[in-house]
Amino acid sequence: MEAHPSLLILLLLSCFATASYAEHNDHTEHNVHLSALNQSLIVSTSSTPGQVLKAGVDQVTITWSYNQSFPAGTDTNYTTVEAMLCYAPVSQTGRDDRKTDDNLDNDKTCPLVITEAPYKRSNNSFVWTIPRDTPTATYFVRVYAVYNEHEKGYGESTDALKTTSLFQVDGIVSEEKVSGAWSMVGNSFGYGYAWLLMLFLLYI
Ligand SMILES: *[C@@H]1O[C@H](CO)[C@@H](O)[C@H](O)[C@H]1NC(C)=O
Ligand SMILES: *[C@@H]1O[C@H](CO)[C@@H](O)[C@H](O)[C@H]1NC(C)=O
Ligand SMILES: *[C@@H]1O[C@H](CO)[C@@H](O)[C@H](O)[C@H]1NC(C)=O
Ligand SMILES: *[C@@H]1O[C@H](CO)[C@@H](O)[C@H](O)[C@H]1NC(C)=O
Numbered sequence: 001m002e003a004h005p006s007l008l009i010l011l012l013l014s015c016f017a018t019a020s021y022a023e024h025n026d027h028t029e030h031n032v033h034l035s036a037l038n039q040s041l042i043v044s045t046s047s048t049p050g051q052v053l054k055a056g057v058d059q060v061t062i063t064w065s066y067n068q069s070f071p072a073g074t075d076t077n078y079t080t081v082e083a084m085l086c087y088a089p090v091s092q093t094g095r096d097d098r099k100t101d102d103n104l105d106n107d108k109t110c111p112l113v114i115t116e117a118p119y120k121r122s123n124n125s126f127v128w129t130i131p132r133d134t135p136t137a138t139y140f141v142r143v144y145a146v147y148n149e150h151e152k153g154y155g156e157s158t159d160a161l162k163t164t165s166l167f168q169v170d171g172i173v174s175e176e177k178v179s180g181a182w183s184m185v186g187n188s189f190g191y192g193y194a195w196l197l198m199l200f201l202l203y204i
Pocket of ligand 1: 042
């Protein structure tokens, strides 16, 4: 089988483009500390406390807005928001791969980007279907306000101790199998590898 050289270049290029996009999502290597951010967003989820949501089936609505009692101008530089799915402390104990770190480069509290959107002060909501491969665990949602690829502010759907308004996900796949697949997706080059695999398959 013959593939046109330009097709090959296109595939390679798209591989790198996707890889660098994923890297941004992973907040790699930019030395931002959560404690240095303004907790300027108010975040909530539609789940009732302790609700169990079925992965691949159930939905949760995430809403967020700017906390207007912050000093005027705090949000002038916010351009986008990123909503993240985050492990509650009860699902972090004994799990180094879910460990909280104030430096967001090393923080493993929030394994998944739920959605990204342009920043708006109010009336933000997103209806999210829990992905099928979500590990069984207890979660909350954190939303970052981002400027120039750096987090500037955030808000969480729970209290400071992360004990209120949590929700549970009942995963369909066993937890062990998922942690492998999950880290593959979390890997900055996961999508890149997928493209390379496709390229390889095209040639055999
Ligand atoms: C909004 O910010 C003020 C000032 O920091 C704080 O006292 C208040 O608790 C915040 N409101 C919410 C709902 O988080
Ligand atoms: C917004 O960005 C400008 C330019 O980088 C900076 O001078 C200013 O301090 C920023 N404002 C806030 C509130 O972060
Ligand atoms: C937090 O808000 C204050 C007051 O508006 C501002 O001076 C500061 O630059 C903000 N911090 C970040 C990380 O944006
Ligand atoms: C938010 O939504 C409400 C009801 O739909 C509307 O009345 C209000 O003007 C909206 N506010 C903004 C800032 O868009």
